[in-house]
Amino acid sequence: MTEVKQNEKTLDLFYEGQKAGFMEYERKEGVFVITHTEVSEEFGGKGLGKELVKAAVESAKKYDLKIVSYCPYAKKMIEKTPEFKDILAE
Known part of the structure; x- marks a missing residue:
């Protein structure tokens, strides 16, 4: 159904x-x-923004990075x- x-x-x-x-990001040291x-209006209400956040968390964990x-x-x-809270940088 969804793919990132x-x-x-x-x-x-x-x-x-x-x-x-889509989600725009940069990978910097650590x-x-x-x-x-951003999720297009016609796709609103389907939890797709959270899918993007989940993909970002998984990517950060894969490379042992914290999220800002x-x-x-x-x-x-x-x-x-x-389950995402520990990934945020202080």
Whole structure:
């Protein structure tokens, strides 16, 4: 149903084959920096933003990085999800 493709600066989210959203990020020394998360309006209400955040957390863990989020949505989602909380940089 959903698929996330990781590129050098974005995570692109596809829902039923259509691009539904993306997350912009940078990888710096020791951190995965989330700068922007966006889901197209027509795909709203399906929990797809959380899918992008989950993909970011998995990528950060894969490379043993902490997350710094300048995106308010992603930061809030990480803070309120118990299994994600430990990944945020202090």
